[in-house]
Amino acid sequence: MFFLALSSCIQNGNKQANTTIKKAELNILLDTLVSKCPNMMNNDITKTDFADTLTRTLSNYQGKSLGLLQGLKMEFEMCMPYPNDSLVFKSDANKYIVKFGFSESDNAIAQSDKYKTTFQIFSIVDKKTASQLVENSFYELKGTFRDFVNCKGSFTLPSGKCFEGYPQITELDSKPYIDMGTLIVDNLTFTKVK
Numbered sequence: 001m002f003f004l005a006l007s008s009c010i011q012n013g014n015k016q017a018n019t020t021i022k023k024a025e026l027n028i029l030l031d032t033l034v035s036k037c038p039n040m041m042n043n044d045i046t047k048t049d050f051a052d053t054l055t056r057t058l059s060n061y062q063g064k065s066l067g068l069l070q071g072l073k074m075e076f077e078m079c080m081p082y083p084n085d086s087l088v089f090k091s092d093a094n095k096y097i098v099k100f101g102f103s104e105s106d107n108a109i110a111q112s113d114k115y116k117t118t119f120q121i122f123s124i125v126d127k128k129t130a131s132q133l134v135e136n137s138f139y140e141l142k143g144t145f146r147d148f149v150n151c152k153g154s155f156t157l158p159s160g161k162c163f164e165g166y167p168q169i170t171e172l173d174s175k176p177y178i179d180m181g182t183l184i185v186d187n188l189t190f191t192k193v194k
């Protein structure tokens with residue numbers, strides 16, 4: 001709802017091309033958080049506070065559609081099969097983990113002069129769905145945000161290991177570099193884009 005209300009305000013107050021509205025889904029969220037944390041780059045404490053705020057904000061969308069993906073080109077980077085071991089992997093046995101990456105260089109509509117951003121999407125899909133994806137191709141994604149990749153049981157790699165992919169902030173080219181983390185998306189659907 002937050003995105004819709006802000007998008008509506010921008011749409012009414014700004015008569016620019018449709019790409020501005022598409023850009024807004026991701027950038028409204030980040031612009032709002034950046035404006036609330038003008039000192040986020042002061043030191044490790046303020047960087048961590050900003051990352052924690054972003055984590056809490058995105059966590060509000062658990063179990064819901066991620067509107068910020070709308071209009072973004074995500075690059076399909078890889079897939080890995082889960083072993084046929086239903087005792088270890090339960091419902092994921094015989095499925096595939098697919099990974100997509102976001103880069104501003106591939107998404108002119110999502111570039112900002114205030115910051116740079118990146119994030120990854122992991123999803124578990126069946127073999128038929130995974131076989132439709134073409135490596136190094138771009139897709140617009142839709143799905144339900146489950147959680148950030150973490151070691152709390154919400155996500156396990158086919159190797160049986162886990163890692164943590166929460167938001168963090170560093171600096172790149174004298175700008176804040178906002179890594180939104182690695183998001184687990186369920187009910188993934190995709191459309192190939194050029």
